[in-house]
Amino acid sequence: MKKLINNPENIVNELIEGFVLTSKGKVKRIGSLNVVARADAPVKGKVGIVIGGGAGHEPLFLEYIGKGMADVEVHGQIFAAPTPNIILEAIKAADGGSGVILLYNNYAGDVLNFDMAQDMARDKGIKVDTVRVNDEISSAPLERAYDRRGTTSDHIIIKIAGAASESGLPFDSVIKLLKKTIYNSRSLGVSLSPCSLPETGKPTFVLEEGKMEFGMGLHGEDGIKRVDLMSADKTAETILDLLIKDLPYKKGDEVITIVNGYGSTTRMEMFIVARRIHSYLNDKGISIYASEVGEFCTSQEMAGISITLIKLDDEIKKYFDMPADSPGYVKV
């Protein structure tokens, strides 16, 4: 696989350098660490939001820091969780005196490292707690939802966390709101071609010509079902049926829909899928409050899309409607 990089060992450092240089002073780097904060962090009196995870999924999580979004991001190596000592520095950088919430995806590596960092921060007297995103429905059955991994609802969850903490919502209420929003979020994707690791240049899995796979992980973990390539409409329907059944989403519900491209999917394809989502949900009596189409969480050059549904209530809607200003997500 061809990629425009320099020394593979410097990928993460160089991508962060580029990101900070091009973000118009809105973000700052903490020392020379792979930790980036909104320019005015820590914000005094505000509950701090720390996000992070392995690199290689940009814009996730790196580009979602700013006013109305997260305060600090900690970037691991490619597809590998960041280390506890670095996460601790991110927690310190986010601590405005009202506690810090660690918001990240539910993967074994992230859990181990963030938990260690949480213990270290608590030993230093910082109030810290954790909320994990687990929206991907194919990674474990409903009764083991706590084992599910986090994927493409992230930027909206972060947006809600940012708006709620910016509005002065207290620590415990922010946590409760985030858990509710995550519970209301379900995602499932389909892959058409694999991602590769920049360090090795090799694809992490093989997908034969003419095949597609549902539930493929963001790191090339095998999915649940490998089938012959379907049309955009049939693909959208298959995913929506599984998502709708999982929560379940019901007639009269109001949702945010996300069509996420995994890295090398064209916007042309995304809009064709989005079109069918609209007509299909309309037929089911589920109303769409907002639709997002784009690359929010990628996996290198993996081709494919994921669909996310987030069920709204008045509280979630209120925070979704507030402004957000991060390099990767803006809402006016």
Added chain:
Amino acid sequence: MKDILNIGDFLKIIRIISATIQENSGYLSELDSTIGDGDHGITIARGFKKAVEKLDETDPQNISELLKSTGNTLIYTMGGAAGPIFGSIFTEMAKVADGKEEIDLTALYEMFSSALDKVSRLGGAKPGDKTLIDTLYPAIESLKDSVKNNLSIKEALRQMSSAAEKGAASTKDMVATKGKARYLAERSLGYQDAGATTMYLIIKAFYEAI
């Protein structure tokens, strides 16, 4: 016949672990890419390279410090699940070795045993879950027998290494329930676990160093 390990032995062990892991980094990544995300070899090689560099730089004066430095460097430089898991093996051994100038077979058994408890708690894995525990558990059982039978350290490590090799190979017939491979469940059958293989290489290095 040698019946104790001193700080020089442990330094040699860590160096041999690192060299073995660097040599096998491609193979470990390949194992990981069939059922994980294919970065295990690169990550663990980076961790041990840094661990040896740190030892050269700080020149720890006792066994506990040496193991603690190794473990912390793995935790602070690797990332992913492997950092805390493999790092904790060494930081846990360091706790048991605290205050000891020499390690006999019984102490070595206690160190490994305590490391096993710690990583089992951290990752929540049991024998049969297709993880490094499947290497570590039978290896420690072998070590326990060797203590009972009063074997020399060299012979005990030889048998331990052989038990670890069998343990790592046994993960081929297991279904993953932990880590990223758990998402594959039945489809993880037939592949040897990368973490279990790394654990074997670590134990083999103990044997080769002595």
